[in-house]
Amino acid sequence: MKRIGLIGAMESEVETFCRDFNAVDTDIKGIFKGSFGGKEIYICKSGIGKVNAAIAVQRLVDIFSVDCIINSGVAGGISEDLSKLDIVISKRLTYHDFNPIDILDRNPPYGSMMEADEKMVEKAVLACRTLNKNLEEEGKDTFNSFVGTIVSGDCFVNSAQKAKQLRDDFDALCTEMEGAAVAHSAKVNGIPFVIIRAISDFADEDADASFESFETVAAKRAAFIVKEILSK
Numbered sequence: 001m002k003r004i005g006l007i008g009a010m011e012s013e014v015e016t017f018c019r020d021f022n023a024v025d026t027d028i029k030g031i032f033k034g035s036f037g038g039k040e041i042y043i044c045k046s047g048i049g050k051v052n053a054a055i056a057v058q059r060l061v062d063i064f065s066v067d068c069i070i071n072s073g074v075a076g077g078i079s080e081d082l083s084k085l086d087i088v089i090s091k092r093l094t095y096h097d098f099n100p101i102d103i104l105d106r107n108p109p110y111g112s113m114m115e116a117d118e119k120m121v122e123k124a125v126l127a128c129r130t131l132n133k134n135l136e137e138e139g140k141d142t143f144n145s146f147v148g149t150i151v152s153g154d155c156f157v158n159s160a161q162k163a164k165q166l167r168d169d170f171d172a173l174c175t176e177m178e179g180a181a182v183a184h185s186a187k188v189n190g191i192p193f194v195i196i197r198a199i200s201d202f203a204d205e206d207a208d209a210s211f212e213s214f215e216t217v218a219a220k221r222a223a224f225i226v227k228e229i230l231s232k
């Protein structure tokens, strides 16, 4: 049976999975085991930030032998095309707080830009399409989804100037605090991965208040996409 590793940094980002996949404790603190769509699902509440995310991947790989990793949750929107609760699917990820970032490119084997697994990206795109079709048929509001670059760092971005810099420097759609570390660790382990984020704020001066208001609903929306992927 396929083993899927799901990573969310915060309770809000894993609660849907734990509930809907009937997850139970494992021997490892913060990792829960459930099942869905004929798959074993290992859900890790990693804690916030890059180191926690990297530890989560390594534990899921070493202890639970997962076949692939999905990291889902919330993000600050950077692209001016995004609205709150829109979905961003990772095409590639990099760090915005690794300076100078090209050290990584000049010192192989792991470069600064980490490409997500193409097939998993495609599955996420299809999941968004299917969900939107269903929502439309039910007369409900649909949502936008985008595929592009996500930048991660150990900081909650709450400055329009910093957000602009991330847009200019990386052509990033959104920023968060774990994705690139999940990508990096998954790459090192040769495990396919994708990151799926829903926009909770615009990484500007209103970000703290917006995060507070939208964290739960945005985390649920990202989980909604993941569930659709796993149902197939």
Ligand code: ADE
Pocket: 074, 075, 076, 077, 155, 156, 157, 158, 175, 176, 177, 200, 201, 202, 203, 204, 207, 211
């Ligand atoms: N996650 C959600 N919003 C964020 C922001 N503005 N900065 C970093 N991580 C986030």
